[in-house]
Amino acid sequence: MDIFSARLKFTREKSKLSQKEVAEMVGMSPQGYGKLELGTREPKLEVLAMFPSILNESTDFLLGVRDFDTKATRYYDEYIHLVTKIQMTINRINELKEEKLSADPNSGTTGMFFASNDHIVRIYLDGVSSDEDRKEKIKKRMLSYLETIPYISTETFDYINKRANETVEALINEHKKFKR
Incomplete structure (x- = not known):
């Protein structure tokens, strides 16, 4: 069985x-279609062109040009969105801490500014923790789903797994710095 058939x-x-x-749906006999899935027959171009609309999947995925199908792409996009959101939140926390450090101690609003900033930082940290939990769940679902895709290249799977782990480690280290 080749990549297309699988x-x-x-x-x-x-x-x-x-x-x-x-x-x-594609105008073939069940036996003829069965041969496509067994890899003993190749589809005509007209039939190949029908698969994306019938199966809601790109020919690039079916032919092995891309390793991610639409579901894997959704998982990956959601994961990257959360990683970006967490990083932006950590950057904002950093900015607030910098503002706190550079505040003029002689101004009359310093105490209120510090209290307000600390409260905002705590809210942001709570959000980061919640997003990290969601991100971990999505990461597990994504990696588990990728294992079910036939003929996914080992390089793609290893890259995604490595990148996810590196990103998580970097964010955890950043997060630990800000909790101090």
Whole structure:
């Protein structure tokens, strides 16, 4: 079974369609379609062009040009969004701490400014903790899902796993600095 055949079957099953249903939609016999999934027959270009709309998946994924299907892409995008949000929050906490350090002790509002800043920093830190929990859950789901994709390149999987772990470690270290 080649990459196309394996991913065609994977995507069809993920779409909860039978071979017969897909065969009817593309105008093939069930036996002919079955040969596509077995890898003993290649699809005509016209049939290949129908798969994205039927299976809600790109031909790039089916043909192995891309390793991520639409679900894996959603997980990855959500993960990166949370990592970015956490990093922006940590940057804002840093700014608030810098403002606190550079505040003029002779101004009349210093005490109120410090109390206000400390309260805001605590709120931001609570948000970071909540986002980190969500990020970890998404990371686990994403990595677990990637393991189910047929013929995903080892390099892609290793890169995503390594990048996720490095990002988490960097954020945890940053977060620890700000909690002091």
